[in-house]
Amino acid sequence: MATRPKPTASTPDAEVLHAILGELQELNRTVREIAARSSARAESDMDPGRPIDPGDSVPPGVAVQDPTPLTANDKKVRHALERLPRRRRGESTT
Numbered sequence: 708m709a710t711r712p713k714p715t716a717s718t719p720d721a722e723v724l725h726a727i728l729g730e731l732q733e734l735n736r737t738v739r740e741i742a743a744r745s746s747a748r749a750e751s752d753m754d755p756g757r758p759i760d761p762g763d764s765v766p767p768g769v770a771v772q773d774p775t776p777l778t779a780n781d782k783k784v785r786h787a788l789e790r791l792p793r794r795r796r797g798e799s800t801t
Contacts, residue, residue, distance in 0.1 A: 777785065
């Protein structure tokens with residue numbers, strides 16, 4: 708990105724605008740760096756030799772753990788829900 712010359716007027720407005728311009732240029736550099744790192748990471752995720760799916764955010768074995776056993780109250784609620792007509796549970800009747 709081309710750098711603009713510093714305003715020659717020594718007014719408070721010119722100084723503020725120059726400071727804002729410097730901040731914007733720094734933000735632009737930071738965004739470009741982040742975009743470059745993100746792009747490089749995305750390319751490595753698409754590597755066909757990669758052993759796991761890049762969309763898989765769950766570590767192996769975590770998703771298949773046994774659920775916590777139901778409490779007595781949980782069992783009562785489940786039983787009550789199972790006895791509701793399908794339409795009231797929001798399920799399709801087809």
